Amino acid sequence: MKQSLTIAKRELxxxxxxxxxxxxxxxxxxxxxFIFFNILNYFSLQSLQASQFQGMDAGFNLNEMVIxxxxxNMAVILLLIIPIITMRSFSEEKKSKTINLLLSSPIHLKxxxxxxxxxxxxxxxxxxxxxxxSVLFLLAIGKPEIGPVASGYLGLWLMAxxxxxxxxxxxxxxxxxxxxxxxxxxxxxxxxxxxxxxxxAGPGFGELLKFLxxxxxxxxxxxxxxxxxxxIYYLTFIVFGLFLTHRVLDSKRWR
Amino acid sequence: MIEVENLSKSYGPRxxxxxxxxxxxxxxxxxxxxxxxxxxxxxxxxLCCLIPASQGTARICGHDIFERSLQIRKIIGFLPETPPLYxxxxxxxxxxxxxRIRLVPANKTAxxxxxxxxxxxxxxxxxxxxxxxxxxxQQRVGLAQAMIHDPQILILDEPTTGLDPIQIIEIRKLxxxxxxxxxxxxxxxxxxxVTQICQRVIIINEGEIAAMDSLDGLTSAMRKSxxxxxxxxxxxxxxxxxxxxxxxxxxxxxxxRGQFLIECELDSGLQDEVARLALEDRWGxxxxxxxxxxLEDIFLKLTTEEGGPHHETxxxxx
Numbered sequence: 001m002k003q004s005l006t007i008a009k010r011e012l013x014x015x016x017x018x019x020x021x022x023x024x025x026x027x028x029x030x031x032x033x034f035i036f037f038n039i040l041n042y043f044s045l046q047s048l049q050a051s052q053f054q055g056m057d058a059g060f061n062l063n064e065m066v067i068x069x070x071x072x073n074m075a076v077i078l079l080l081i082i083p084i085i086t087m088r089s090f091s092e093e094k095k096s097k098t099i100n101l102l103l104s105s106p107i108h109l110k111x112x113x114x115x116x117x118x119x120x121x122x123x124x125x126x127x128x129x130x131x132x133x134s135v136l137f138l139l140a141i142g143k144p145e146i147g148p149v150a151s152g153y154l155g156l157w158l159m160a161x162x163x164x165x166x167x168x169x170x171x172x173x174x175x176x177x178x179x180x181x182x183x184x185x186x187x188x189x190x191x192x193x194x195x196x197x198x199x200x201a202g203p204g205f206g207e208l209l210k211f212l213x214x215x216x217x218x219x220x221x222x223x224x225x226x227x228x229x230x231x232i233y234y235l236t237f238i239v240f241g242l243f244l245t246h247r248v249l250d251s252k253r254w255r
Numbered sequence: 256m257i258e259v260e261n262l263s264k265s266y267g268p269r270x271x272x273x274x275x276x277x278x279x280x281x282x283x284x285x286x287x288x289x290x291x292x293x294x295x296x297x298x299x300x301x302l303c304c305l306i307p308a309s310q311g312t313a314r315i316c317g318h319d320i321f322e323r324s325l326q327i328r329k330i331i332g333f334l335p336e337t338p339p340l341y342x343x344x345x346x347x348x349x350x351x352x353x354x355r356i357r358l359v360p361a362n363k364t365a366x367x368x369x370x371x372x373x374x375x376x377x378x379x380x381x382x383x384x385x386x387x388x389x390x391x392x393q394q395r396v397g398l399a400q401a402m403i404h405d406p407q408i409l410i411l412d413e414p415t416t417g418l419d420p421i422q423i424i425e426i427r428k429l430x431x432x433x434x435x436x437x438x439x440x441x442x443x444x445x446x447x448x449v450t451q452i453c454q455r456v457i458i459i460n461e462g463e464i465a466a467m468d469s470l471d472g473l474t475s476a477m478r479k480s481x482x483x484x485x486x487x488x489x490x491x492x493x494x495x496x497x498x499x500x501x502x503x504x505x506x507x508x509x510x511x512r513g514q515f516l517i518e519c520e521l522d523s524g525l526q527d528e529v530a531r532l533a534l535e536d537r538w539g540x541x542x543x544x545x546x547x548x549x550l551e552d553i554f555l556k557l558t559t560e561e562g563g564p565h566h567e568t569x570x571x572x573x
Binding site for chain 1: 303304305306307321324325326328329331333335336337339340341342343344348352353355356357358400
């Protein structure tokens, strides 16, 4: 496992020395900032109006009205942005033939895959930490509950892990980064909306589709409920994506 | 050390290599010679466990390439056709990374990097970004990563492409130095290069081994001589000596059970002489034939297929 850290470290080095990371990060923070500002603006307008009618402001809650929707929006922005981060992980190595260095080295394939995943995970963690200024700001001016904020970020982080896992898998399929990004995005979007098929599918199968949907599991995290079944769903999703990546790369050795 | 048995590889309907068999002994430097697309790279990629063989197998230090690829990857240093370099890294940073994934212990990494920097003469670019280096320097960084873990076996796919003549001389010298402690397989499509570095040459053409010979065998063929193969039922012990006394015979090599390999000058018409001798002395002649595939023929074929500018730019130091 030490080797996966070596690989992750090299991967991070190349992330931070390429402009892609800075552009992606800037776009993410600008859009998040814009959405957060508007949500907060709407909230203050509403609470101002409510305070003019005495006793009506009791139902206004920072967690429910600001943090939850802004995290929800962040999940959508990440859906669009993470495939851009993951697209290079294997496609670029294949294109520049550097994959031969990794494959002819005495390290296990799973260490390579884990290293790539950890590097992308670290990048997204940095982005999420940078975006948390909004919560710190709310803590400074108001009294949001910290529990649901933490669980919301945990859910978002796990969900980002699923996006990354799917994106890394897409990247292992091709040496073309654009194809990797489109396939990764398409796959995660599909897993996001798969629950919409529940009505058409009927009771039994519909339930299954609903359970498979990425977004349904996030809802409870955002509300402050950490249900082990949701966490296990996300972890299974991540492991399965990485397993498929491993199989794709391994097949080069025997196919 | 390396045993290759009936190795074949097909890409769809196209057979890249067909039934290749050869052995490489410890400490040998073996050159793969052949035109582009002959199957050199495919063979090397299979030996380095990058791609599987369609048929046949190979063993390196007793480890099967398919079953025990991890062990093999520990003892092999590989320079692929395209040097696998991360363009955004510095030379020293990249070599340190290569050392780590080749399982060089952390406390020996710095020493290993210094060693290969010096051996490949790239100390002066150690802090430069790889992507900004010239092709020749990149090739040398590629060579440096292949030997960072001091492997027993080096597999080098066209190590001198893209280098200028002076760099080529340096790399050849480096490979010769390494030959004392390593087993080396290298590929090339340049004849003088192989004859200078390698003790033994394997000529691959259209996926098959066209010839496999030592340097002496190769150069004697280059001296424009002919070879005859004589097979007899009961040649007496002094037969080889009798053959040597014939005019225009260069050498006679006795092979097992009444067989001789006779080397003679070109167009000497020696068949008649040999046949007469064998008949008169009742050796019981079974077979007398010119050795069909001379290296010269193959080289002619290779050079006409290649014909590139390489042959003019490579200086001949012999």
